[in-house]
Amino acid sequence: MKMIIAILKPYKLDVVRDALTAIGVQGMTATEVKGFGRQKGQTEIYRGAEYQVSFMPKVKVEIVVGDDMAERVVDVVRETAATGQIGDGKIFVLDLSQAVRIRTGETGVDAL
Amino acid sequence: MKMIIAILKPYKLDVVRDALTAIGVQGMTATEVKGFGRQKGQTEIYRGAEYQVSFMPKVKVEIVVGDDMAERVVDVVRETAATGQIGDGKIFVLDLSQAVRIRTGETGVDAL
Amino acid sequence: MKMIIAILKPYKLDVVRDALTAIGVQGMTATEVKGFGRQKGQTEIYRGAEYQVSFMPKVKVEIVVGDDMAERVVDVVRETAATGQIGDGKIFVLDLSQAVRIRTGETGVDAL
């Protein structure tokens, strides 16, 4: 199994999720994160003082799938999340040694 | 070493943590996340308009332990977190190549 | 490639980030997390009732780098984040099988 971690622009979450559901991904977990990268944050000015917001709000999506699905998932995420503009984000893939569904105790791809 | 990632119902956090402490786990890190899966979110109605909350609030717990402990941890989490109802969550296990305690520089299982 | 996960005291985020930028790390992703470990949370008293805050606020930083950089990054994080006091946090290192830049589709270290 693979854990695919995608860092996305927040407003892409819904469309990525819909696309993944369409190819049969059953679940995923999302987290609000702060991204530091080439794309820089806004400057806010309060009463003349500048505050540099160093990060960009991003959303991190973690998707665990069987090895066979992994490439497909990466492609779908890439296609739906890309805008061509800086800050579109990254996809990271990790190997997973085990998955368990808490409710039933099923393991492996059955747990997903 | 293993990194065990558990996605739980939020109110299970305390009982899982207590159970893990009881078996000698010294630390863990928790994050509030949004879960998408079989269990669907609530519908809220404001002035007659329906808002589908697509996600369920979940908590993600990351626990790094030595290889010997890993199975035990998975079992304990499963037992304490299960309610038998849909949405109980998942446990994922990853291999860890290194761990360091920042304060002392200790590495490996000593760092945990 | 490696994914380096560092759990830090929140106020160390800026200095760690600056130090990593200095050695050529181009990006990273940070998340606010709750840490459970040896360092315990505060007690708050409201109208005489005690509330034990069981966790410490921490920040989790995820940095993906090529294998060659990994050790350097771990060292720099350790050096800049350490205060010598309990609760300084941990560094975990995972192997990464793939990385993709969404914008361009570049893969591997080029994607970082």
Added chain:
Amino acid sequence: MPIFWSFICRSMVATSTAACLFVPVDALAQVAAPTISDGDTAWLLTSTALVLFMTVPGLALFYGGLVRAQNVLSVLMQCFAVSCLAAVLWLAGVYSLSFDNGGGAERWIGGMGKALLNGVGADSVSGSIPETLFFMFQMTFAIITPGLIIGAYVERIRFPAVLMFSGLWLILVYAPVTHWVWGGGWLADMGVRDFAGGLVVHVTAGCSALVVVAMLGNRRGFPNDVKPPHNPGMTMIGASMLWVGWFGFNAGSALAANGSAAMAMTVTQISAASASLAWMTIEWIRFGKPSMVGLVTGTIAGLATITPASGFVGPAGALIIGVIAGVVCFGAVQVVKPIFKLDDTLDVFAVHGMGGIVGTLLTGALAVPFLGGVGLPEGMTVGQSVWTQVVGIAATAAWAVAVSFVILKAVDATVGLRVSDEEEFEGLDISTHGERGYEI
């Protein structure tokens, strides 16, 4: 309820025995100059503060809590900036256009003789209060009315458009209608009754709101993909402030601290409470859960609806008005957005427009003494009275719609109405104002 009603009411008072206790009649005869009542003045000073409080922070919070978190500051700022702009314009000439004598055009619009409060000093008197106080009290109405319209265009309008639209609207819609109804214009002549602003405030704002939506367009993602209120507690605080402030609005419109003010406060309270309960009950039956946002929306509906009637009906009439307000405004909300597909985002027409219309109509009927009201306008049957109100509503609505349309065309052609899609997505707080609402 202004100056004309005030003169009438004052003269009645001056000839009533009870009131004369305080005013030895011979003394009155000797002195030509009008005089002020310190008690009435005290209440109107208070009422002015209460009505300003309705807009900032009341209305701002009521609206601010309902949008998504990325737009909260923009809403607060729109309410606040419109308040400032209205205050300055009111001084500059809108007060004069509304209440000064219009000479030959008197039936349609006031004159500019009191622009910049020309000739009005600390000792000028209006009824039984200082004229500057009448000016201030009325100013707070001119502040809240364009403020109400904000609910229709939040989350997607350009900020310069807010200012330009609100300014022109005050001059071209608010001033004439105010003059017609309260300033001695043709609707006043006809005997239209509007105690505290059913026509002047709620019908004008509600009808203009629909035009704004039609021309500005719906929010991206409307109706299926929009966000729920980000902070309903903020909305509740705002609604509470509106409720309390409305005592100044309606009871202050008696322009005196007397039984009429007290009765206006009473019916305001009864209508607010019964409309809230009505709305809550409907939601409970229909959706299975009574919501807080619904409850307080009912309150505002009840308050808007009683407004034109508040000096004319009694407690029983207020109960009827309140229940009707809850039912009708709830129904209107279920029509405008879901059926007409008009993204009147915070339901300005459904709550204020419909409230103002229904209340103005009911004022025509429920003032009957049988229900504890003050009676119909002299010489009118119920039918005539209601018909007069219908004319008032139709004229006001038509003017508001037509002129708003023209203004919006002008605004669109000059500063532009709508932000870009990216700005809308990112939220107006950052994109327009460079600020973020919560850094928690």
Added chain:
Amino acid sequence: MPIFWSFICRSMVATSTAACLFVPVDALAQVAAPTISDGDTAWLLTSTALVLFMTVPGLALFYGGLVRAQNVLSVLMQCFAVSCLAAVLWLAGVYSLSFDNGGGAERWIGGMGKALLNGVGADSVSGSIPETLFFMFQMTFAIITPGLIIGAYVERIRFPAVLMFSGLWLILVYAPVTHWVWGGGWLADMGVRDFAGGLVVHVTAGCSALVVVAMLGNRRGFPNDVKPPHNPGMTMIGASMLWVGWFGFNAGSALAANGSAAMAMTVTQISAASASLAWMTIEWIRFGKPSMVGLVTGTIAGLATITPASGFVGPAGALIIGVIAGVVCFGAVQVVKPIFKLDDTLDVFAVHGMGGIVGTLLTGALAVPFLGGVGLPEGMTVGQSVWTQVVGIAATAAWAVAVSFVILKAVDATVGLRVSDEEEFEGLDISTHGERGYEI
């Protein structure tokens, strides 16, 4: 402090030389009809707004900030809905039961002659203000009193139970006690003193709160596993609004804009401030840190405690009352929950109940002229005066406890008192109202 006191005070005024400046005595002789004072009316209109402001949003925020985030809207909604319900019931008959003449039952309860404000119009007079204004001012007291009890049952009660309990409680507890103390009933006959509601408001609410807790049960997890206040800033805003609004509560209870009102405002302020500092100091010594939640709780304790005394004591008495209030209510908080294990969640009994009891007692003693007070009731020694107050407290507490018990039995048997464990865990916002407090 109501109507009886008002009549006395007004008649004193009518015969005092100073006041006669405004009322030529011969004019007065010629005119039989009572008349209103526009200054008094202005102040009471304002006071009514201030006291409504105490409940919504004041009390709602004070309470809402103290619960966990998943229940904030339910608390706001409970306060708001109870306010609406109380307003309608007050009109329907509770006002009449409280203040109308009860005929043969006058010692125990008022009549129903003024139900729906029957026979009361805009020109009806009560003392020196319109009767509808007296009705409205008193209504705001009837609104806040069941509102106070909310603090005892938050986070676990069913919403229908809130409505049913509050409604019955107003009729069966509030109306009789109000009649006894302010409406001409037996406690008034005895000479019990309660200027602004120590008995009528705080003792009734505080004692009923304990009964509610006993019958509803504690929160799940109480006492070890409950959450800290989710938004103490919200609590501070509420406390501040309560403080400011309390000026209307106490100084408004003079039913006139005069020296008595000004002194009531003064002692209210002194007590609030000194109780706050007392509470803060105790916390600082005892826990090492002075907390904001503690400071503002002290304020409310000081305000509740001065309430019955506010028209009778002077500044020195107020200082004493304030310090005692801070110490005693702090102590009570350390007893009810930790020792009695009664989850009076937001300390209604410890703060309001104890405050009301202590204040009512001290009113008996501290009205002595030596401390700047108005003097003891005519012909009473300090001992007699205190004893009279003790009787008032005992009777009020006993009635509130007994009748609340019966009402709660009825509520439990019909609509049910408590939500399910899952609903409680999930929070009432979602489970009962289908809303979430923060979407930030």
Added chain:
Amino acid sequence: MPIFWSFICRSMVATSTAACLFVPVDALAQVAAPTISDGDTAWLLTSTALVLFMTVPGLALFYGGLVRAQNVLSVLMQCFAVSCLAAVLWLAGVYSLSFDNGGGAERWIGGMGKALLNGVGADSVSGSIPETLFFMFQMTFAIITPGLIIGAYVERIRFPAVLMFSGLWLILVYAPVTHWVWGGGWLADMGVRDFAGGLVVHVTAGCSALVVVAMLGNRRGFPNDVKPPHNPGMTMIGASMLWVGWFGFNAGSALAANGSAAMAMTVTQISAASASLAWMTIEWIRFGKPSMVGLVTGTIAGLATITPASGFVGPAGALIIGVIAGVVCFGAVQVVKPIFKLDDTLDVFAVHGMGGIVGTLLTGALAVPFLGGVGLPEGMTVGQSVWTQVVGIAATAAWAVAVSFVILKAVDATVGLRVSDEEEFEGLDISTHGERGYEI
């Protein structure tokens, strides 16, 4: 605007024909005792509530929203605790030092004859209102003034230092300056004009703020690494409450419900609105985006600046003052922190100090009847009038700076001024008060 002005104004009223309508002159002749006006009393009761509302919660929220989330409760608590302390000290003696006759030292300081309100009862009269009411109204000024200074030291001061500094400051800075300007001291004798507290409130607070900053030091990380406002919406709520409450502050300072009060309210409104728009415009031009925080800061600048002038200028003067206030205070903000590197964290000097100075100066010039003002002080040219104001400003500023310095030395030497670095980093909420602001 105190007691002296009040006596003058009252005596004018007593001899004016119009006012005599209410006061048969022969009756007046027969009765030596002064009497109160119920209308004036009603307005001052209200004004007192409004001004208290300015500090809690108004100012507290205005400030609380601007700090980082870990310090929000500490700011709310500082404002609240200082309010309580000021109330008690005002009773204990600061009122007396400010307004009682100082005998031989009358030019410099009042006496202690009215400490603890000694000899002042419910029937004591001051002007046309009860003296306890004058006491209370003035107390609210003594509450807000040290409250304003809080903005300079937030996020790093020790809490005991807040209390000790504020208490001593009230006695040693506030009481003397109040006596000089309003209590019959040497500045009053000179003819210095300060209607509602430009000198007494804003110049004292603003100048002392700078001294506090100089002695306490800047926040860690200032100026490059400090956090943006954590909750600008909270700031907006506070600003709105300040705006509304300021009606009590300025129009209440007429000490009567009359044309002067109404005009004061009018000019207050105009200045607030025009300063807001001025500030917004400058920001828009300079930074490309108009911010909400900027807009409402402009409001406060406009309000502070009109304060000394509010009883003397007309609407045209107010427009001028408002625009100047927006421009000058905006400019001052760009100087104090960025250029002087003085971390006057929430811009107390730039907004209040500069506002007070500019407003006091302009009062000297803009009272001319040509601009609708009441005229210059009798016998003075514009130059003399302005010069008198300059003396007032210089004396007030010098005293405030010098005495604040001494007080701070004493505070530092005893309880200590500044928290440790760790406490500062962790935030005062947890480290000083053991609480957290948000548990959402």
